[in-house]
Amino acid sequence: MVETPSVLGQFFDGETAREHGVDIVTFEAGIRITGNSLNQSYEWDFLDIRALPDQAGGRGIAICQTGQQERLFVDDPEFAQMIKSRSKNLHNSDAPAGTFRRVAIYAGIAISSVLLILFVIIPNLANRLAEYIPVEKEMALGQNAVRQIERILAFETNPDLTCKGVEGVAALEKMSARLSAQFQSPYDLNVRVFDHEMVNAFAVPGGQVVIFKGLIDDASSPEEVAGVLGHEYGHVINRDPTRLALRSAGSVGILGMVFGDFAGGAVALVIAEQLIAANYTRDAESAADEFAHKVLADAGLPSAPMAAFFEKLKDEHGDDDGFLSHIASHPALGERADNARGADTIADSDFTPVLSDSEWQALRKICD
Template sequence: MSTLFRTDIAPEPYEEAAEYLDGHSATPHPVTLRIDELSAKLEIIGEDIRVRWLLTDIREIPDQAGNDMMVLRERGNTLRRVILRNRSLAPRLPYRTRSAPVTNRLRLTGWAFGAVASVALIIFVLVPTMANQLANFIPPEGERALAEATLDQIRSALDETGLQGVRTCTSVDGTAALKKIETRLTSVMPDAPELTVFVLDHGMVNAFTLPGGYLVFFRGLLDNAGSAEQVAAVFAHEMGHVISRDPTRHALRSAGSIGVLGLLFGDFAGGAMVLFLTERLIDAQYSQETESHADTFAQDLLIRAGIAPSALADMFARFRALGPEPTEMEKHFLSHPDLGDRIASARAATPAEFLTEPVLTDREWQALQGICD
């Protein structure tokens, strides 16, 4: 009787020397490899070592050293390795070149999305919430110390000579005119904040606030303003930030966001740029809301002080005339809302036939614009 196939012939026994990395140390252990045909497992046997891997779970990975060895691992374990100096075992490993199951890739994708969502939750929810809470516990002297240190850094950074910081402008008549604007605004507030006002001798057309009631104007803004009322409107806007303690909240939020991003990105090539752009995007979403609130505060304060809110619109119009409108992409990285919207809002807030009481005399206005002379 003859047959086409013989099923009673057992495979030849397999035994081979190899090296085994246990995943705990970098020292390879000499082992002997055997195949248990009944259980279809690879036995890894050495001194104090006895490990069994299913043949169907063994995967081959590239030999990163010299490409002259066969390196194996067990599916689901990324640390343990078996290293052979020949490929005699390859025919007995049916799935050694099989990729990870799709379900594993989907699981990894899910973990990746979860990680991104966690970071977003920390940066956009937890950090702002904590910053808002912590801002209420920082004492005034702490805010002023932070403001003084920050102002010194700004003055040094803007000084092109590198010898000393940008000077503050303190002409007597100009300072008196600026103080008159401050008094005009604070006199109609039931609980006026304590303010410290500076003018920096720099051509930048800008003004900003620091923690502790510090208001900083640049000479460039005074040079480009069309009237004392426009300067008063900017002053009122910055006071809105002081009242809301936006500078302190912003400082805490920025520090927290940069800390989280720094832990994630480290110092890899281009990491500093990623941190900068990401923080600018975060800052834009945060500041647009606070800028709108400060505009609303300024409009109300100006009306009570007898100044038309349209002065704020006039100042914004001058800002827009100084340069082209940003592109749609650039708008995502700007910390202020669209100027056109702010101009329309300020004009709409001005009551019909509203009469503005002059803020400064012509002589005082000239003194203010010459405060840095």
């Protein structure tokens, strides 16, 4: 057995806090630690030696045996170098067997818990609770949401995006009146146009609907706009925006926790963004579509133009494109178009157009 000259070190036996001055000699397979104050000598195999990670005082080395309580501190740089070159497992983390499985199980539990709360508990609770919010509070909430959304869209503190062309507003009200005569609403229904090029429309809690100018520009007849308006009124009557606001509020807290921003100041912002993006469930969308079909039929209007509009969106934006766009973002535009066409009760017969030509032109110029 070849032994090198000994070096000095500080040793702690892991049983008491007494410091032991020790001699360390190196032999072929490891090191031997001896000291006057020690009851025994220790032999550490190179393969069992682990460094304490990321230690200060870079010249020397602090080591232990894997999983053991003893600690050895040596200031000698040559000894440190020797240990680094001969201890092959110096930086092994020694994670116990089955660690990967454990991580997978824990991650699975955490993710299922988050999914459960996000997609089952919160939506169901939100659906129930939405019924209990008084109508007038919903309307106040909606007005705030509209202001919030204007701010996001315009990047200004006090923007006014609402278009005020007098004849255009009159045309819009005529369209709204024809549709809203077909059903009972607990809210004062109100529709306005935002001067924004996005092809979109959304409803906020309490009966307010906003149509973007981009959507009116994209539509080729007033009946297409009426179809969209009917759809949004469907959301209003089903209280979808209120549910969505509640649902988002619950979700924000959790996402904030997972990603580290816990203060919750982002709640209002996220709710507003959710309302524009309007990520309603597929069922809520279908229900709003059906509502629109029925209202159009009752009002003596065709729903084929609504189908044409969906198809146009599909051609222009594809099935799932449309960042922030509620109308264009639903993945099943083709199917929705087919449903709208199937629900059409007018076909080739005559009907009283929802707007006259001059009213339609006025609506198209509402923002000028």
